[in-house]
Amino acid sequence: MCGISGIVALSARTRISESDVRRMLPALRHRGPDGSGIYLDDPSGRIGLGHTRLSIIDLEGGAQPMANEDQTVWISFNGEIFNYIELREVLLKAGHRFSTHSDTEVIVHAYEQYGDDFVQHLNGQFAIALWDASRQRLLLVRDRVGILPLFYTRQGERLLFASEIKALLPLLSEAPRISPAALDQIFTFWAPRSPHTLFEDIFEVPPGHLLVLENGHLRESVYWDWHFPEQGDYLAGSDAELTGQLYELLADATRIRLRADVPVGAYLSGGLDSSALVALIRRHSEAPLKTFSIGFEDKSLDESAFQQQLVEHLGVDHRRVFCHNRDIAEDFPATVFHAETAILRTAPTPMRRLSGLARASGYKVVLTGEGADEALGGYDLFKEAKIRQFWARNPRSEWRPLLLKALYPYLETAGAQAKTYLRNFYGIGLDHPEQPGFSHLTRWFTTAQCKVFFSPELTAALREDAATGLIDQLPPAFGRWHPFNRAQYLEAKTLLGGYLLCSQGDRMLMANSVEGRFPFLDHRVIEFANRLHSRLKMRALNEKFLLKRAMAAHLPREILERHKQPYRAPDIPAFFSARPPAYVDDLLSEEKLRRYGYFDAKKVGFLLNKARRGSTIAYKDNMALVGILSTQLCHDHFIERFSQTIHEMSETSL
């Protein structure tokens, strides 16, 4: 993977300077430590492209920015096109001439062959900036689900774009501002809603979108989205046939993701998805496999026993990085710097340690199991929604809500107090189960309770409720999908694209120059899964039904049958089980809270007292504290110390 950047003129009289193009690169060095390059459209000065390279395929020939034979099409590309070998064959037959063996060059020729539809032919993860010099047009494209990032902002008569927001900063005339609407979204969905970012006037290219800049106008189109059967036109076939088809697809999605000119490792959490992935790699690759995992001192979060079982069963060479509470507290500022957004969980921090372990072990590429829960139906939230749907059909039932106990074994269901709680909390929206956000109401409601800490000024600046804004933007077909599919869509559009793949994914991998690859997010797998009836995803309350069947012969029964454990890291205990690092007290001081202005200093003071006493056990307290601290860190990194941060980044040698 790599870092890409660039500047394009929005008016005829604007010219782009080489020094400005170069100024964006140091902030992207961690994404591409193996080399860098720029292209400046000469003599027009209309555009400059930048690139920092992590070399994985065609180590000698893949330097970028890269052009076609007559240098009329230029590209700066971050990612991998996994079907580049097949696509190259097709393009060769169509008469294209190649001068390298890289996947980058395949994109250039695919654009020549197919025009803007070239993206439909790519199977991979990508962020692409493509300049068509003869037509004077720029394309910005991101992969279908948002594995790789791409941000942009308008600066006077110029459009700036880059893989990370931090590369835009050196060209801004002043520090960016944190957007109240984005904070509202983060403290509801855990992430800003695409195309918004934490910062005002800085946007991302949404997953599955193509932006074309031509004649000074920006035109946006959707080339791919998650969609589901509207008229019961689910995939036909027996369970056995569909199981076989899913297995073959997953095997192929894994096989093409093992293509690299460097060794490929894998993350192994001990859960079903990463176990399935490692089993697939072992069956379809001869090479010895190295796997990586995280261990925690809190035994309720640690999955070492399951990891060990898999390691023995599959015969892999396994390494583990142990993550202490104090490591998380000390690493958290760097996590937030890389994530470039406020986050409500510390969980990304150990993921950065994990990519550090992979890198230190000599690995630049890891396969990882994200996406299986979204595509194949694994989340507890999907089960919870299913139970609440079932309950809504007979809201007076005493018995139906007790099914939640199967899902959350710790849930107290005995006694009148607990029953009242069940009814009050999980009964939210029960009178209207057809409403678009029904599946996510409990999570959004709980998370939004953190907004009690917003300052009066921030609250006053909010115009629209975050959830309403999301519902208004749903595709027209949404209401015709099965409720299970609606929940999947909301999950893909909020948590997957907005948090898991970026704050907890790409940014934590790339901080250590490691590329993640996601076989479950191969668009063929998603499209196949989206046409499966929901009973093949969740049979009664048995999640990922078809995936378990597909992997049954290859995994130990304990792994197939274990209760799903969501990945979590210690939140408040990471900071307060011992004396917190100095920055915590500093950024959560009354003075800094008041000056930055986002939170009510007095209320945060009460929360801090509670945290120091060690009595913050509620999810919402943990989310609130981590969210407040990370917002303060973002302000500190990117606003308060704006000039200093730019200066420090520029000291990074290329």
Place this chain on the structure above:
Amino acid sequence: MSIKQTIRRYVLENFLFTDDESALKDDDSFLAGGIIDSTGVLEIMLFVEETFDIKVEDEEMLPENLDSIANLVAFVQRKQAVAA
């Protein structure tokens, strides 16, 4: 501080994160108002047990005992009277 003042202050500071007395009425339901979730009930029980030296039995986990300032105060007073 009276039992009521102690409980009020605890709930205000730890669940509403405020010292504004008007934020909570004595008979406001904790559950209906979303003030307290399942872990919050546990927090409150730990607090009253430690502060007032009483023990909450399983069968006493009822909204009538726990679900508002007024109910909690009456409950603690009853328990203390029995113990005395």
